[in-house]
Structure formats: C-alpha cells, structure tokens
Amino acid sequence: MSHKAGVGVLRLKAGRERSLRRRHPWVFSGAIDTLSGQLASGATVRVEAADGAFLAWAAYSANSQIRARVWSFEQAVYPDAALMAARIGAALQHRQQWLDASTLADEGACRLLHGESDGLPGVIVDRYGKALVMQLLSAGAEHWREVLIEALLQQTGCSVLVERSDTDARQLEGLPPTSGVLHGELKGNLQIIEHGLRYEVDVLGGQKTGFYLDQRDNRQRVASLAAGRDVLNAFCYSGGFTLPALKAGASSVLSIDSSGPALASAQRNQALNGLSQAPAQWQEADVFQRLRSLRSEGRSFDLIVLDPPKFAPTSRDAERAARGYKDINLNAMKLLRPGGLLATFSCSSGISVELFRKIIAGAAADAAMPATVLANFCAAPDHPVALEFPEGEYLKGLFLKRN
Secondary structure (H helix, E strand, C coil), X not given: CHHHCCEEEEEEXXXXXXXXXXXXXXXXXXXXXXEECECCCCXXXXXXXXXXXXXXXXXXXXXXXXXXXXEECCCCCCCCHHHHHHHHHHHHHHHHHHCCHHHHCCCCEEXXXXXXXXCCCCEEEEEECCEEEEEECCHHHHHCHHHHHHHHHHHHCCCEEEXXXXXXXXXXXXXXXXXXXXXXXXXXXXXXXXCCEEEEECCCCCCCCCCCHHHHHHHHHHHCCCCXXXXXXXXXXXXXXXXXXXXXXXXXXXXXXXXXXXXXXXXXXXXXXXXXXXXEEEEECCHHHHHHHHHHCCCCEEEEEECCCCCCCXXXXXXXXXXXHHHHHHHHHCXXXXXXXXXXXXXXXXXXXXXXXXXXXXXXXXXXXXXXXEEEEECCCCCCCCCCCHHHCCCEEEEEEEC
16 A cells, blocks of 8 residues: 555564564564664554564654554554544543443543553543543654544543643653643643542643542542541642541541642642541651651551652663662551551552562561551553553552551
8 A cells, every 4th residue: 555655664583573473562672673664753664573474563763662662463454543533432432331420520530541551552641521631652642643632632522632741751752841731721720529529630730640540449449448547648649548538537647748739739629628627637758758757756557558659660660669669668567556557559660560569578577567468459440451561550559457
C-alpha cells in the first residue's frame, strides 16, 4: 500500500523477537540489528524478525532506550486516525462495563486511557467531571497528538481538555515538557466526588494529573477498618486516605506530607466535607525524618498508611528505591501497636510485586514484627493491566496486621 512505502524498518537481532511474539509492546535498543528507511521520531516503523518476518507496527523513538512501542501486532491493522479513535472507543466501553455509576457520574472521576494496556502506548487520560487531563509521554503519542485530542473530545463530550505532559518520561523520549489548557475554559480548581466525599483537584499544578485515582477502592477498603483507631497517614497529599478515615469514625488521624500546598488543599477538602471538627492533625515535614522522631516521642498508632511517591521510575532505580521503601516501612512498623494494621504501597513500576513483598518482609523481620497479610492491593479497574504487559501493574500494596 502506498502509505507504507516510506515506512522505516527496524530489524531485530536473531532470537530477540520472542517478547514481541508474546505481544509485549516494547522494543529495546539492544534488541535491534539494523535500521533503514524513514526513521523520524514518533513515526510508524515496521518491526521485523531477523529473517524479515513481520512482527509489528510500532512508533519509533530516536532517543529512548525503548526504541519502539507497538501500535499493532497485525500486519493488516496499520496505525491511522481510525485505529486511534477505535482504541479510545474500546477503552471508554471498558470503563462503562467495570465502573460504578457514581464514578461515571458528572462529578465522578476515573482514568479513561491507561497507555499500553489500552493499546495506546504513552497516552494517559484522566476524567474529572467534564474535564479531561491528558499526558502524552511517548514520541508516538506526541506524533498523533491532534488526532487523539479530536477523538477524545468527540467521544467523551467533555468541555475542557488540559495537558499535563510535564513528567520525566517526556525527557527520556527527547520531548520538551508541556502543560496548559488545550480546549475550553478552566475556572480554578475542579471538584469531584469519590465514595461520597468531595475533593478539590488542581489539574494544572497538582501531582500527576491532580489526584491519585488509582487508589480509589483502596481508600475505601482502608477506611472500612479505621473506626475507633488512631491513624497515621504518611505522604498524605490532598487527604485521599485521611478524609475517608475521619468519615468512618477514626479516633484521630495524623497526616504528614512535605508539600505545604498539598496540606492546604487537604484542609480545604476537610472543610468541604463538614469534617472541620473531626480529630485531624496536619504536619508539613520530611516523612523519613518524621517517622523516626515520632518514635522518639513515644507515639504509636493502630492504623498506618504509607503511600509514598514513585521511588523507582525504572528497574535501574530499583536498588536505591528498595532502601527507601525498607526505611519507611521499618520505621512505620516500629510505631504500630500490637494488633495494628499497616497499609503500605509502591507506585514504582521499577519495583515488581515480588520485590516489594520481599522488601516488606525484610523490614518486618528487622523490626521483629510478625505479621499476617490481610489483603493485596492493586489499582482500581479503570487502570487495567494487559497480561502481556506486567509493567502496567505499577501500583502494588499489602495490608498487614501486626500479630
């Protein structure tokens, strides 16, 4: 076909096609034998095995270690505007099937596009009410920018589209950070309702796209056991675990974060929900240091939540990140009363589920804290994980009971 005549070709070294045949969507630079034809960053390339057999159509990236991200494993399914629109439609349908009515309602919030697991590598879109917040994190996603924007607005009917492509991932792709309102008008912070609680969301200046939607169901699960307990919420951000615990009847909640603006937002959220008289204390501090000083003050808690930011963006950072996770968990465990509960999380894609459990087991051993695993946490169902792409399971967590 004529529109494929100028497409670049990326041929792999012998034996390096196995992951693609298992439909893993990434091609690393070390797997490539030869490159030929048109190789503009973001443009479509044909990925071939060493013998020339077709493997995939992918987006080429000249700068990233992930040199190509697959759009399609079918030779007859060439990436074009229709394919992008169809992938968005399928992702929206998945959410309609799996999410409850309140999450899909006008004041609800959910993730609409989750990158590779929705067949759109590097494309993240969250919906907050009638506003969309988009991240284009790969050269291929950037290449299809206008097509994606048009399809999103058309299929969702949302009136505002904000871009937050200002993460480190863009730099790895050789792309400049970019953010701002692309469509419609944004009047201050947005508000959403999650499990009956109202939160303000700073989509332009907040972390990630403004709120941690992946923890939606985990917040509810943890809060269900908060009644009558003294709770510590470390890395509390805008109060996502604090407010449900207060609403559920926690005896007290101490919430710590290093960000003053995040704590100010959390306190506004407390007021928004009529919880101003609830037994809440907010502290701006370095969490690593504060966990140590709480122990020296003789403090202890019945329920502790550890939901830190990303320590390991890639597996190369895993060793350094593992030390950080062990540090905070060891010190939190020493603050836990007998019979107390610890909800501990990692959102680092460079830390596997197995490694995270190993780190937590090591911390428990060093803290001389025998424990029982009550539950394994993962992201809410609007953050799907393709079976062929385990890296999509970035959020993992354990709910432990101190024996």
